[in-house]
Amino acid sequence: MNKIKVGFISFAHMHAVSYLNSMQKREDVEVVGIADENAERVRPYSVERGIPYYANYDELLAQDLDAVVICSENARHAEITKRAAAAGKHVLCEKPLGLSESEMLDMIQTCKDNGVQLMTAFPCRFITSVRQAKEAIDAGQIGEILAMKGTNRGTMPGGWFIEREHSGGGAVLDHTVHVMDLMHWFTGSVAEEVYAHAETLFHETDIDDAGMVHVKFANGVVAVLDPSWSRNRTFPTWGDVTLEIIGTKGVINIDSFAQKNDVYSDITGKAAWSFWGDDMDEGLINSFVDSIRDGKPVAISGEDGYYSARVALAAYESASSKQTVRLK
Amino acid sequence: MNIAIIGCGTMGMAYAGNLAAMPGVKVTGVVDINAGRAEKAAAVSGAKAYTDVDTLLQQEELETVAICLPTYLHKPFVLKLAEKGLHIICEKPAALTLEDALEMKAACEKHGVRLFIGHVVRFFPNYANAYRQAHSGVIGTAKMAHFKRYGSYPKGMDGWYSNHDQSGGVILDLMIHDIDFACWLFGEVESVFASVIKREEPEMEYAQVTLRFKSSAIANLTGYWGYPGPFTTQFEIAGDQGIIRFDSNQVQSLDIKLAAGPSGEQAAVQIPSSPSLHDPYYDEVQHFIKCIQDGSEPRVSAADACYAVEIALAAERSARTGQPVIMGGNAS
Incomplete structure (x- = not known):
């Protein structure tokens, strides 16, 4: 069996660990190397797992590779994606895809020009409740979608996430894109108007940690989304992904992490939710690998990443102009 | 009296x-x-x-x-x-x-x-409790909130609820409960943004409203007439050191299930209830009567009620224009 050869570039975003674990579960995948300028950060995954380490990702790209997984700081997604594409490697890129419309369109075009696929890492599409909701919607169970309300509230991640030169934005960029992608997927439409607040309300930081994003889609659907880093230290889990979909014939509520046990621990000193549902990251990785192996289009394209990230960018524009922003 | x-x-x-x-x-x-x-x-x-x-x-x-x-x-x-x-x-x-x-x-x-x-919601024990908790310091300073109020489409005499000129619609009639509570919690509103969906057959009206307060707090409210589920209220108040949450579907202190199905007849307007000695409407009216008798100030003033109307109408205006409405002047 010809194995799919995969490299990892940067573990700045710790989703890389979970993606690596999912890759290593597959018989048909060989992880050829991990590139990261920070050797210490990846030691537990490279040296300790016997995976070759590269300080410079160009050296990794020079190897015999089919695809790379990019989990760098947001600000480096474009540069690394384009280099990987030029080296003829398919790309799975962590969200948000990029930090400007032009940069993202450039990434998409470069991948096309080099005949490689670009997939945006939106694991929420592989939450089982989300997939079943999509099936129910496509089967017409709730009729036509009229409105949606979503939340992707989380814990303040700290680190480079709150350094604008690395992240490009705070909570509104970090957490708008996941649920916005689901909204696009469910409606089959594209966000056309954005009105938003982006504020620093919860933490001692210069970057936005709170927001509220209203969207109107081309097909008339209205939606609102809370992307705030508003989960405090004693909240029983890191955050949530919820989506309520109001249709002409019914209502669907998704509470992605509701499959949990309540744990009351004197050892940790707080109540906690222990999640026991399916692993969405594994679904994402399997989908990417299957597409590469079978030569089929990836399930979540670069364009999908672009459509969601530009809503977050428009949200900042709206928050600063205090007006509704129209997307072209 | x-x-x-x-x-x-x-x-x-x-x-x-x-x-x-x-x-x-x-x-x-x-x-x-x-x-x-x-x-x-x-x-x-x-x-x-x-x-x-x-x-x-x-x-x-x-x-x-x-x-x-x-x-x-x-x-x-x-x-x-x-x-x-x-x-x-x-x-x-x-x-x-x-x-x-x-x-x-x-x-x-x-x-x-x-x-x-x-404005009876200020007298609902769950909301009054949340207000006290939010102001007690246990969640630090309250910064954001979500409020949800969903019910069946109300059936008033001659269908007056569905006549916008008579009821004002879902924002003015239903969501105004949460508008008033949010203003009680966070104070004066700086801007209002809203979207409304209204349909016939089956009749429904749904609204989502974001209030930005002068304190910089943000609240998002959703209201729904024609919800196919049970009457539901939810809220979350997030502070910089804690969170308060309530979901009416998760607080049943009493649950009786009968072998024979429910009789089917539904109230014209759904009123939430939870086992208690007095319902919140009792406490509210008793409070108002006491205010009449001793001349004291009520928990919710006529000025507060006027302000809630002002915010609700600003939301209607925003929904029509697609732009935020900036509030001016003082609360009362």
């Missing part, structure tokens, strides 16, 4: 039952243009049934009147009763326009009578 109830629909009946049980209060008359409904309220409260207000006013010695009429009738009745020197407890929302609400308030001030608007 002699009190009369005008309007014997869902709310009038709730008042009738509560006031009949309240010590020191006598319901002397109940009025409804529909004699059958007036008789029903009379039977519950021990009052005399009337089909017009003028006859009530001629025959009964009153101090206070509870107005449980459709919203579009609030103003004419408040003006008429204030002129007669009667204290008024009026169902929410105060009126269909800010001008009308302010005129009602001014008329009551002019005639030296008290005006209370039934």
